[in-house]
Amino acid sequence: MHDAxxxxxxxxxxxxxxxxxxxxxxAASHGDEARGLRVLRLIEHLASASQPLTLSQLATRxxxxxxxxxxxxxxxxxxxxxxxxxxxxxxxxxxASTNLALATLRNNALIRVSRSILGSLVAATGETCNxxxxxxxxxxxxxxxxxxxxxxxHLVLGTRAPMHCTASGKLFLAxxxxxxxxxxxxxxxxxxxxxxxxxxxxxxxxxxVRIARLGIGIDDEEFVHGMVAVAVPICAADGRIVAAVxxxxxxxxxxxxxxxxxxxxxxxxxxxxxxLLLAESS
Numbered sequence: 001m002h003d004a005x006x007x008x009x010x011x012x013x014x015x016x017x018x019x020x021x022x023x024x025x026x027a028a029s030h031g032d033e034a035r036g037l038r039v040l041r042l043i044e045h046l047a048s049a050s051q052p053l054t055l056s057q058l059a060t061r062x063x064x065x066x067x068x069x070x071x072x073x074x075x076x077x078x079x080x081x082x083x084x085x086x087x088x089x090x091x092x093x094x095x096a097s098t099n100l101a102l103a104t105l106r107n108n109a110l111i112r113v114s115r116s117i118l119g120s121l122v123a124a125t126g127e128t129c130n131x132x133x134x135x136x137x138x139x140x141x142x143x144x145x146x147x148x149x150x151x152x153x154h155l156v157l158g159t160r161a162p163m164h165c166t167a168s169g170k171l172f173l174a175x176x177x178x179x180x181x182x183x184x185x186x187x188x189x190x191x192x193x194x195x196x197x198x199x200x201x202x203x204x205x206x207x208x209v210r211i212a213r214l215g216i217g218i219d220d221e222e223f224v225h226g227m228v229a230v231a232v233p234i235c236a237a238d239g240r241i242v243a244a245v246x247x248x249x250x251x252x253x254x255x256x257x258x259x260x261x262x263x264x265x266x267x268x269x270x271x272x273x274x275x276l277l278l279a280e281s282s
Contacts, residue, residue, distance in 0.1 A: 051180035052090025098135045118145040121269045125262045127249040132168040137187040165197045167231035168244035171217030175241040194225040230259045232266045
């Protein structure tokens with residue numbers, strides 16, 4: 001489209017005064033800007049949704065013809081910015097979008113604030129704390145401060161982890177409707193990471209209902225043998241979960257019950273981290 005527009009502008013410029021050429025150039029620039037903003041808005045819609053969004057939903061929300069939206073989605077999918085769900089009913093952010101989010105969070109100003117908040121949380125709990133976001137059918141650790149205790153679990157930023165056996169992941173699942181959750185779980189293999197991992201879909205649904213009732217994610221040695229974790233949500237004004245703050249520890253040092261005593265501090269940290277992740281009008 002951009003090439004065609006440039007061709008038309010060049011053809012018109014052959015017999016037009018300089019002012020017309022300038023106008024054509026300005027129009028082309030405006031078109032590029034509009035398309036760039038449309039891409040950003042699309043990624044923002046997908047990132048802020050608690051479930052995959054369909055072509056029709058995206059076209060309606062962005063007031064764009066379905067044909068144009070389909071072309072845009074195809075292009076972004078080819079470059080890894082969006083991912084189509086296996087059953088073909090919707091789209092979620094792709095790995096490239098998550099990498100973009102990670103790069104943004106690594107911005108010096110943002111990371112200083114985030115690290116300060118997580119650092120204070122580690123000082124209060126004595127255990128490693130992290131910030132996680134959903135990416136497709138997994139979670140991604142986007143920031144993390146480790147305890148100084150010699151016995152600890154080391155995970156690099158950007159590490160992906162399963163939803164069904166992590167405190168943050170189960171929290172994301174608990175904030176979905178049953179239909180949304182079933183569609184997402186259709187993308188998963190309920191792999192046994194430890195003997196305590198829940199690999200039965202019926203039992204996992206019971207666990208998710210319990211997590212939803214508590215409002216707290218719990219990992220009882222389900223992701224890594226000998227490690228437990230709890231997580232609290234960071235939610236938008238409309239209740240959508242956008243991230244989770246988690247604290248984990250070896251069972252040799254703390255039990256799940258002991259970690260649950262730190263939930264008030266986790267919630268305080270979530271309130272402080274929320275403005276870094278959300279841009280909402282007051």
